[in-house]
Amino acid sequence: MFYKRIVIQPYEKDFSSIKPILTERLESIFFLPVLWKKPKPIPSTAFNPERQQFLGSFFLEDLLKEKQPGDIVLGIVPYDLYEPGLNFVFGVASSLTKTAVISTYRLHNSFYGLPEDFSLFVDRTTKEAVHEIGHTLGLGHCPNPECVMHFSNSIQDTDRKSYYFCPVCYEKVKKALGINS
Template sequence: MTTVAFIKWIGYDQEVLDISLVSFNEIEPHIIYYLKDNLEKIFDTGVNEGPSLNVPKSYNQKRKQYLSWPFLEALSKPKLASQYVLGITEVDLFVPELNFIFGEAAPRLGIAVISLARLHQHFYSLPEDIDILKQRALKEAVHEIGHLLGLNHCKDPKCVMHFSSSLVDTDIKGHRFCSSCQKRYR
């Protein structure tokens, strides 16, 4: 089953499904364009660019990371016509119960955020590879949008909905839903 068929099957009209990308501070344009282009293809829907927002003042000096919920709160404030809003930031995010997160979603609000910080090769003192960064960002974007569509984490390590506890998990999984996730719906 294709993603388009899946979206129709779970009751979403592909003409109604609409996604906005919102960057926190500046994100390299080629990353935004790559995500926009690929999300449009994967979900067969329009993807808009919303206004850029400032990084919320949620920096934790001890952890040297930013608490994620203020990012979600910031995304809920702009009046965007889109059904779903995905924020993108370069800062390292966390929730209190985890060391870090690649992303977080608030499905009831239709908002999610992904962090590119740990998706960069240079975070691990490796030479930067833009293609790898783009692929990782796409996987995390599709994963968080999957949560917005009502999907939970999947046990299949190749499914985009598999929980990534490390970058290895992100690199192993694909950017599409497995057949089991395509069968689940809200």
């Protein structure tokens, strides 16, 4: 399996404020060019009015429409996502389809009643993006709490970890990308 690029598909918003820094970080971690698509509206079928949330796995399928061979496709949604059986998810990914989606909804300090902090917001978004792309490459969760593949159940878990893979996980990433280290 050869990967050629990471395609980012924003929904509803263009996320222009985080675009340059997220692009630079993802390109340096995954050694792949990052291409941003134009924002796309969210079909109303993804919305669950009882929960007032959007179904995460809906996006994994929708993103297949954007996918060319060799692409890893990451969706970014400004709204809250859920999966059946979970109150919310920061993101979801499929290693089969190589598509992933993250929500920035709970990455804003304002969600927790705190003043906005742009650099914290970009770091959190980077962590969720790297984590879900890691899943598309077949990586599971890592017991190392500082590794980006550590499971985040809360924003505290996200803040504790870095946006880098631990050496064990990074070996797996490089192997999946066909990079000899």
